[in-house]
Amino acid sequence: MKNLDIAEVNSSPNLSKKNTAIKLFFLLFVAVLIGFLVYQQTLQSRLTVIQGYQDDKLAFVNTEFAKELSSIKKLTQFLTNNKNLKRGSTPRYMLRTPQSLKAINEYFLNFGLMTPNISQIRWVDMMGNERFRVNFKDGHGHVIEPKALQNKMSRYYFRQGVAIQSPDSFLSRIDLNMEYGTVTSPIEPTIRVTHRTSASDYIVDGLIIINFNLTDFFKKIRDLSSKDTQIYIINTDSYWLFSHEPAKEWGFMLNKPNLNVKSSNRKLWDIIISQDDRTVRYSDSNMYTSGKLPVLYSKKHNEALNDTIYIYIKSRDRTISEIKFSAFLYGFLFTSIFLLIGSFILYREYRYTNVLHQLFDDLQTEKAELKHVNNTLSSTIKQQQLLQKNLIEAQKLSSLGLLVAGVAHEMNTPIGGAIISVSNAETVIKRLCKAIETGLTKSQLEKSAHSIENNLGLARANLDKAAVLVKSFKKMAIDRNNEDFIDFNIKDVIDELLITLNSRLKNSKIKINTQFIENINIKSRPGIMSQVIENLLMNAVNHGFKKNQVGEIEIRAEKTNDEIKITVSDTGLGIDKDKQVSIFEPFYTSARGNGNIGLGLYMVSQWVTQILNAKIELDSDPKSTEKFKTKFTITFLIDPFER
Numbered sequence: 001m002k003n004l005d006i007a008e009v010n011s012s013p014n015l016s017k018k019n020t021a022i023k024l025f026f027l028l029f030v031a032v033l034i035g036f037l038v039y040q041q042t043l044q045s046r047l048t049v050i051q052g053y054q055d056d057k058l059a060f061v062n063t064e065f066a067k068e069l070s071s072i073k074k075l076t077q078f079l080t081n082n083k084n085l086k087r088g089s090t091p092r093y094m095l096r097t098p099q100s101l102k103a104i105n106e107y108f109l110n111f112g113l114m115t116p117n118i119s120q121i122r123w124v125d126m127m128g129n130e131r132f133r134v135n136f137k138d139g140h141g142h143v144i145e146p147k148a149l150q151n152k153m154s155r156y157y158f159r160q161g162v163a164i165q166s167p168d169s170f171l172s173r174i175d176l177n178m179e180y181g182t183v184t185s186p187i188e189p190t191i192r193v194t195h196r197t198s199a200s201d202y203i204v205d206g207l208i209i210i211n212f213n214l215t216d217f218f219k220k221i222r223d224l225s226s227k228d229t230q231i232y233i234i235n236t237d238s239y240w241l242f243s244h245e246p247a248k249e250w251g252f253m254l255n256k257p258n259l260n261v262k263s264s265n266r267k268l269w270d271i272i273i274s275q276d277d278r279t280v281r282y283s284d285s286n287m288y289t290s291g292k293l294p295v296l297y298s299k300k301h302n303e304a305l306n307d308t309i310y311i312y313i314k315s316r317d318r319t320i321s322e323i324k325f326s327a328f329l330y331g332f333l334f335t336s337i338f339l340l341i342g343s344f345i346l347y348r349e350y351r352y353t354n355v356l357h358q359l360f361d362d363l364q365t366e367k368a369e370l371k372h373v374n375n376t377l378s379s380t381i382k383q384q385q386l387l388q389k390n391l392i393e394a395q396k397l398s399s400l401g402l403l404v405a406g407v408a409h410e411m412n413t414p415i416g417g418a419i420i421s422v423s424n425a426e427t428v429i430k431r432l433c434k435a436i437e438t439g440l441t442k443s444q445l446e447k448s449a450h451s452i453e454n455n456l457g458l459a460r461a462n463l464d465k466a467a468v469l470v471k472s473f474k475k476m477a478i479d480r481n482n483e484d485f486i487d488f489n490i491k492d493v494i495d496e497l498l499i500t501l502n503s504r505l506k507n508s509k510i511k512i513n514t515q516f517i518e519n520i521n522i523k524s525r526p527g528i529m530s531q532v533i534e535n536l537l538m539n540a541v542n543h544g545f546k547k548n549q550v551g552e553i554e555i556r557a558e559k560t561n562d563e564i565k566i567t568v569s570d571t572g573l574g575i576d577k578d579k580q581v582s583i584f585e586p587f588y589t590s591a592r593g594n595g596n597i598g599l600g601l602y603m604v605s606q607w608v609t610q611i612l613n614a615k616i617e618l619d620s621d622p623k624s625t626e627k628f629k630t631k632f633t634i635t636f637l638i639d640p641f642e643r
Helices: 002-080 098-114 156-163 215-224 266-274 319-380 386-439 442-454 467-477 490-505 526-543 600-611
Strands: 118-125 130-137 140-143 169-171 189-197 206-213 229-234 240-242 280-283 287-292 310-315 486-489 510-516 521-524 551-559 563-570 615-620 630-637
Touching: 002 169, 002 189, 002 206, 002 215, 002 229, 002 287, 002 310, 002 319, 098 118, 098 130, 098 140, 156 169, 156 189, 156 206, 189 215, 215 229, 215 240, 266 280, 266 287, 266 310, 486 490, 490 510, 490 526, 490 551, 510 526, 521 526, 526 551, 526 563, 526 600, 526 630, 600 615
Parallel strands: 510 551
Antiparallel strands: 118 130, 118 206, 130 140, 169 189, 189 206, 229 240, 229 310, 280 287, 287 310, 486 521, 551 563, 563 630, 615 630
16 A cells, blocks of 8 residues: 555656646647637728728718719700700601700700719710701800711610610610720720600600710719729620729720720629629739629619619728738737747746645655664564554554645645636636737727728829829721822811811810822822821920910921921920920820820820821020021822822
């Protein structure tokens, strides 16, 4: 029995170490578990905040677009329901008097001037011929003369508009406004609404087509889009109609077929087109929230009157990675704190256990010494009587029992203290867990959300410096090679251009004069030539004169035996010699602070040399005493076989 007690005492240090290792492993497991829970809670809370902001912006865009569609529909109904357009019981041919036609033009003009988002009102017949057209620009209206009216039968919105039965109106896709087959500059995001006018009710049997300029709507969205919450609007072909990165916009209009969501992020596109009317979440290294913009439906057939338009909100690049890293830091911090506190407690317990082991070792030593004493005593009193020996043995046992009792009494204090310490440690751990849970309350989230909201406006300032880049590059992307070389009169082309530019130039103090030395015909591309002359004119108006300066621009065309020259001259400030070297280079501009990016004259140079097979020269001297300080001369060589 004594040997068994000694064995138990000898094995207690190993058992203590084993228990300490188990506790340490359990502590590590609990610490990692707490860190993981903190990581998950932090991650979800941050993601919830981002989702909330994306949902708010998604709802705002949906609301604004619904308002825009409702306004467009009401304006269309109001415009078409006017007595000036209807014939009543009078035959139509009797209503086509100059007075009646003038009344219709005046009605369209007045209506468009009262509605700033209307850029054009047209009334075309069933053959696609424009019977009336009024253009609106910068608060001014311009009635197009009959000779300048066009045929729109080839336009998709005419064909689809004719197929819609009255009283429903057809809403075209959102694209860019075009004139004479060219995207207008600056670009105008446009949605067209057609209303069927039957021969039985209206003066013209055909369609009333209204162009609504969505520039203000897209400006609202651009003001709303930020670096942290980026807004993108795409059509059914996955092309961006609006992008936080303006360079991605209007790829289908600018002959950039790969500039779309399907090409850049196929998985995101598949998720967007597979969604129903609910909001859909998707995450990779960023977070996306996608949905659909509102659609108008036919009252009679419950059919959609406009194409489906998708929208998705994207977080800042690498947002998910940053949030995960931040959540990992929080989890690691709490894990480290828990491990530190737990390790300290285990260390104290281990020290107390070592003390207890030392007591057991002392008891073993005392027992061994007592046995040695008893053996010595026994050897010296061998001759004593058996009773005396029994008494001595009883005394020895009594002494041992008292010793054990004393030791047991002494053990109660450290073991009790250890139990109390462990109990206190568990209480601290529970309070820590409770503090963690309390620290992640809704109020804290709301406070955090409020702080984010107060700083939202600071990002807004860098937007749109390159917005103009697409506007400028689009001109290079337009495929004019489809236009064959044809014979045309230069004077006719320039006169038509000046008529078109009249609304933009009439309020200027700069006078435009033309000098045609003779009636000159040329075989070339009139559309490109018109664009070149227009760019040179607007470059002179915008950059060649001081603000409110009175001046003159002259367009001169003359022909010699071997060449034809078109000169655009102005009486403005002139161009310094050091700037003339770079004037035709891309992105060169002297007015970048005013939003210019320096592609106008570069495109003129490319068009003249690459498409018109001509050359362009600049002659300018700010100190010259001549009337015209700057001259751009375009020279066409005459093919001897054409003369």
